[in-house]
Amino acid sequence: MTEDRYFEDYIPGTVFEYGEIRVNESEILDFARRFDPQDMHVDPAAATRGRFGGLIASGWHTGAMMMRLLADNFLPKNASLASPGIDELRWLRPVRPGDVLCIRVSVLEATPSRSKSDRGMVRTLIEVLNQDADVVMTLKPMNIIARRSYS
Amino acid sequence: MTEDRYFEDYIPGTVFEYGEIRVNESEILDFARRFDPQDMHVDPAAATRGRFGGLIASGWHTGAMMMRLLADNFLPKNASLASPGIDELRWLRPVRPGDVLCIRVSVLEATPSRSKSDRGMVRTLIEVLNQDADVVMTLKPMNIIARRSYS
Numbered sequence: 001m002t003e004d005r006y007f008e009d010y011i012p013g014t015v016f017e018y019g020e021i022r023v024n025e026s027e028i029l030d031f032a033r034r035f036d037p038q039d040m041h042v043d044p045a046a047a048t049r050g051r052f053g054g055l056i057a058s059g060w061h062t063g064a065m066m067m068r069l070l071a072d073n074f075l076p077k078n079a080s081l082a083s084p085g086i087d088e089l090r091w092l093r094p095v096r097p098g099d100v101l102c103i104r105v106s107v108l109e110a111t112p113s114r115s116k117s118d119r120g121m122v123r124t125l126i127e128v129l130n131q132d133a134d135v136v137m138t139l140k141p142m143n144i145i146a147r148r149s150y151s
Numbered sequence: 152m153t154e155d156r157y158f159e160d161y162i163p164g165t166v167f168e169y170g171e172i173r174v175n176e177s178e179i180l181d182f183a184r185r186f187d188p189q190d191m192h193v194d195p196a197a198a199t200r201g202r203f204g205g206l207i208a209s210g211w212h213t214g215a216m217m218m219r220l221l222a223d224n225f226l227p228k229n230a231s232l233a234s235p236g237i238d239e240l241r242w243l244r245p246v247r248p249g250d251v252l253c254i255r256v257s258v259l260e261a262t263p264s265r266s267k268s269d270r271g272m273v274r275t276l277i278e279v280l281n282q283d284a285d286v287v288m289t290l291k292p293m294n295i296i297a298r299r300s301y302s
Contacts, residue, residue: 035215036222038231051232059234060215064186067211071187080189081202083210083242090236 005076006148007120010110018073019102021065023057023095031061056094062101062137063089066128069103079146081119089139093130100131108140112147119146156227157299158271161261169224170253172216174208174246182212207245213252213288214240217279220254230297232270240290244281251282259291263298270297 025044032041036058039046047055095101109123122145128137176195183192187209190197198206246252260274273296279288 031215034219036218038222038226039228058215058218060211060218064182064209064211064215067187067209068185071189075189077190085239085241086237087239088236089238089240091234 006079007110007112007122007145008148009076010107010122010145012107012109014107016074016105017102018069018105020100021069021102023065023097023099023101025055025097028055028057028061028097031064032058036060052094054096056096059091059137062091062095062128063139065101066103066126066137066139069101070105070126074105075143076145079148081144081146084121084142084144086142087140089137091137093134093136095130095136099136101128101136103128113144117147119144121145156296157230158261158263158273158296159299160227161258161273161296163258163261165258167225167256168253169220169256170251172220172252174216174248174250174252176206176248179206179208179212179248182215183209187211203245205247207247210242210288213242213246213279214290216252217254217277217288217290220252221256221277225256226294227296230299232295232297235272235293235295237293238291240288242288244285244287246281246287250287252279252287254279264295268298270295272296 029042032038040050040052040056041058044055104127106125107122108125110120112120122143124141124143126139126141127135130136180193183189191201191203191207192198192209195206255278257276258273259276261271263271273294275292275294277290277292278286281287
């Protein structure tokens with residue numbers, strides 16, 4: 001994680017890219033058996049007969065892998081206070097065993113809090129891409145980040 | 152999972168409740184070490200000193216636990232085709248070790264596809280509640296469900 005990044009460092013219009021994360025079948029199965037045991041995620045044979053033509057990752061797993069790249073690279077270690085939520089999360093294409101994912105993070109807005117002068121809200125567009133540069137997932141999260149002047 | 156539920160069975164206005172899932176510290180740590188290694192999720196001592204006063208679950212973990220309740224209880228085993236995404240995901244309160252979660256699923260809309268007559272889109276509001284009936288997370292997912300008449 002970035003030790004010394006603060007709200008002021010998130011400049012609207014800037015774009016960052018981070019990765020890679022390689023997706024493998026055993027991790028898809030592990031995650032899905034625990035959290036999303038639908039055939040397309042946990043049963044390779046049934047998934048092969050199904051509409052995606054093979055096993056695909058749970059969308060929550062793809063989101064969790066995205067989160068790992070975000071926590072490791074984009075969010076500050078000390079100044080990341082919380083996330084109120086996410087708008088417009090979309091799963092656009094399947095994620096399959098062997099895929100290699102990266103993320104592109106575009107800073108959309110950075111708004112100082114009106115009620116709490118020690119922090120601000122950063123809104124981003126995150127695109128998750130695979131090795132063919134296909135966008136597999138997009139989302140617009142919000143993150144509350146501490147201001148440097150109050151650290 | 153529900154073997155024999157189809158698009159026609161998701162009636163707007165109906166409300167379902169499912170649960171429980173008990174949250175424990177080791178699962179919070181396991182998930183977060185893999186996917187969301189921020190101090191508030193992976194370091195109990197630092198989390199105790201932090202703004203939440205103790206360890207809290209990654210929001211993606213709360214979402215994944217919600218997904219398990221949804222897959223086990225609400226989505227049909229055969230007729231659940233895909234999810235295009237989620238709108239308005241909000242993390243409203245922290246989820247802590249020892250919490251017991253359930254979900255309330257309200258069917259908002261059920262719209263037959265105009266382009267593919269074998270399916271429709273179901274939109275829901277999902278509220279994740281803890282043992283004190285506090286709403287800790289809300290989201291509005293979309294699910295594409297097969298129509299019975301085409302099964």
